[in-house]
Amino acid sequence: MSDRIFGAFGLMLAIFFAWGTLQIQESFLSDTVGPKTFPLLIASLLGLSSFAILVRPGPEPVWPSLGRFVEILAAVVVMVLYVEALDILGFVFATTLATTYLSWRLQSPLWQAGLVGVGTAVGIYVIFHLLLGLSLARGPFGF
Amino acid sequence: MDILASLGDGFVTAMTFQNLALALLGTFLGTMMGALPGLGPSNGVAILIPLAFSLGLGATPALILLTSVYYGAMYGGRISSILLNIPGDEPAMMTCLDGYPMAQKGLAGEALSLSGIASFVGAFIATWGLILFAPILVKFALLFGPAEYFALFALAFATLGGVSSTNQAKAAFAAMLGLGLSVIGVDTQTGVPRLTFGEVHLYDGLDFLVAIVGLFALSEVFIFLEHHHGNSAAGGRSIKVGRLTPPWSMLKSTFGSMLRASGLGFIAGVLPGAGASLGSFLAYSVEKRLVDREGTFGKGDPRGVAAPEAGNNAASGGALVPMLALGVPGSGTTAVLLAVLLSLNITPGPLLFQNNADVVWGLIAALFIANFMLLAMNIPMVGIFTRVLLIPPRILMPVVAMISFVGIYGISGSTFDLLVMIGFGVLGWVLRKLDVPLVPIILGTLLGNTMENNLRRAVTISNGDYWTLVGSPLAIGLWTVAIVGFVLPLFIGRIVKARMHERGDEEGAITD
Known part of the structure; x- marks a missing residue:
């Protein structure tokens, strides 16, 4: 079908x-x-x-349950919000929030997800912006 | 002698501190990406392109970095195949068959080091094959006019579904979708906007990097979210490696297998529509036919580990031949590498070897160097990479997503592109669910403009006579191969695929 x-x-x-x-x-x-x-x-x-x-349709794919659909939809919404938030919050804050959400939804405990979020945002900022000079979105505080 | 002189120049180019450092970084990252299930060669390279690009690396350094990643990923895939019975990427599937039984017998270290050596032999032979074979193909390609090029592109699309394709309609759909996307934007020849519907952002056309990163990297994140795979592939299992040198007798008994597999793999790589997965499959099955007299294949025979590893590494080198010499990639990862060339404003094809000889030979020399680095990295230091398997996707995948966003943002600084990328991510997820291959879409967006220009040039030259497209024996030959290549899988695709996928792989839409 x-x-x-x-x-x-x-x-x-x-x-x-x-x-x-x-x-x-x-x-x-x-x-x-x-x-x-x-x-x-x-x-x-x-x-x-x-x-x-x-x-001549092929074999039916295995579609996820409704819950999993909502999961993916929610992730898409979060990513769109993340993109919109980049210019408002700045790279570091927006990335922390988005990464935390994704890591949490992949079944990290919330505190660990938070750590992953902060680690990713700060790590990318330091490596790609400070060391390698890539331009990232600036927020009200300049990062 | 000509070749040796060019190769010497290549080594001079490749031996700068920056290039060596990039090769080292590339091989390390590549092995890691290959080792991690969920990150294969094509999405690994895809994530890194925008970064290499926005960091302002020159053509040669950028290519050295990314092809090192490509070679590295082919090495890395075997690690989780052997230790966990989970292929780290698709070409490593065949390595599970004998690698995991060897590990179960307590020979994990021997299997890892043996497959490392086999990978080295395969890649080494293939790089020589590239040197010897690419210039011949270039001479041949100089005979091509626009009509032949149009036919050649058609051939690439017709065979890209691969001999293992079970649904050619879906492969054709994907190719047409990609070509259709490439039409969007201002027409290069007449200057009229096409299918932009007044959206100014679309006048420049869709950036293929945005499409690649969205389709390959983001869709992977969605797959993981769907399955809630948060835990590391290793799970709670402890990984014991043991002794890291294969005994001489094992090396001696497998050496013939490695050589045969490298030859076969290289040919599979050069041929359109094959790629590394088929290279390792062919190498394994032929070797099984030839030397498996006692029926030990599948039960931990070292030759069954050496053959597919040599085969897939040789195929990945072979796949570079048509990509560099003709500008027509035959596999997923080389399609992504073509995107690198195009975004660096280098047109691959016969002229590449004349106009950018330093880039080509620098790249080839770097491949040799990277191969030695990989051998060193993958035998004594394989322990580091086995630890990589302990990184759970619940940490890895969010990082992958964010690096994708950063890379695309770094190129254009536009949030519009990021939204388009999310769109491609969702599209990629849906298409993978529906078993539609993603590589033809990428190839379509990459080659669409060149293909159309060649069509228009050919017809313009002959004053509007469309018969010119089949006007030369060469063109007719290419069309014939294209048609056979498209029709053949309808008959044999199911058989080949069933054999290749005996060991299940769920979302195999990203091949290579």
């Missing part, structure tokens, strides 16, 4: 891709092939392979 949904989704993607390609405004100075041919070729092969997946 998963593969059938996946195939149907792929077909829609191919149609969307072809539609998007047809929206391209061609300039008057174009080569013989033009900017649309290659994307259209891809769209048709994408559609063809999606159709094949739809018609």
Whole structure:
């Protein structure tokens, strides 16, 4: 069933891709092939392979339980929040929080997760920023 | 003699303090990444590219660092195969078959040092193969025009699913998805924006580094979260290594196996659609056919340890041949290495050997040096790496995630790219669940523009005649190989895959 949904989704993607390609405004100075041919070729092969997946689905993957789904979704939300927080809190604080969360969800006890968080944030800051001079996000305190 | 002179120059390039230090760092990190289940050669190299890039390393140093990681990971994979019966990365799967039984018999140290030597032999022979074979391929590639290049890229995509692929539709889907992503952005030839939907961030196109790190590294973090694998692979098991030198008699009896396996592995590496996993598989099965008279394979036969290790290291060297000489990688990790070259503004292919000879030969010399470093690191110091196995993923994976973020942020300083990377991470997780290979996506985003340019150039040269694409015997030959390579796995893929995966590996979408 998963593969059938996946195939149907792929077909829609191919149609969307072809539609998007047809929206391209061609300039008057174009080569013989033009900017649309290659994307259209891809769209048709994408559609063809999606159709094949739809018609002959493979074995059903092992999907995680609802709880595990929520787990992954929560991790995605945390990562997005982390990215948004980088410019507000600065690298060290944002990274500490995000790493602590991830480590905690991978079943570290909370105090250990906290240590991993602080260690990772400070470690990366020292090695990559202070020693190697990589630019990291600055927060209100400058780090 | 020409070759020796170039190689000499290469050693001069590679012998600077910085390059030696980078090779040492690379081999160390590589062995570690190979040893840790969950971090393989392709995602290991993927995480390090943005870092090497944003640290402003030059072309040669950056390549030396990353190929050392690549060679190192091939060595490291065997450690957990032998000690824990868990392959540290996919190519090390075959090493479990005889390595773990040897460890159970109390011969863990012998198995580790023997496989270290086998790795060295494989990589050493393959590096010589690279030196001798790549220039020949370059001469051949100089005959290619745009139409032949277009066919060559098609061949690369058609065979990338590999002979072990069971679902070619999914491999094709992945390749088309990657090519489709490469179309996004301003068209290089006419200057019109394509599929950007007015989003200014997309005008430059998607950065393939963002896609690679998201698909390979972040998706791995999601897999670990899904399974709640927080504890170290070693679990509570104690790891005893014992004596770290193989007896002479064992070396002597396995030497023939190593040589045969290296040859086979190298060929498997050069061929499109094979790569290191197939190299070790072929080496093991051929060796079993040839020398297993008493049926000791699978029960801790030293030859069954030496053969796959020599095979996978030789294949990883062989896989560099088409990547450097043609610009068309045949495996996952070499696709990632191609990304390194492209982001350093170096176009691989025949011209690389003429225009950037110092880079190529410096790299090859560095491979020799790295190989000796790895031998030293993997025999007397293997104890350090066995301790690495005790690092639990609940500490490792968050660190991997954060280093991915830091690397991408370091390149562009844009949070938009980070969000795109998270998106790719989720996409990578879903696709791995659906058993869609990720490597063709990467290769598509990398090669899409060149492929399209060659198509357009070929057709423009012939005044709009599309038949030019099959207009030369060479092009027809390439198309034939492409079609055979795509169709063949439909018939034999299931058999090969079943044999290779006898020892289970859950999420094998990242091959190599």
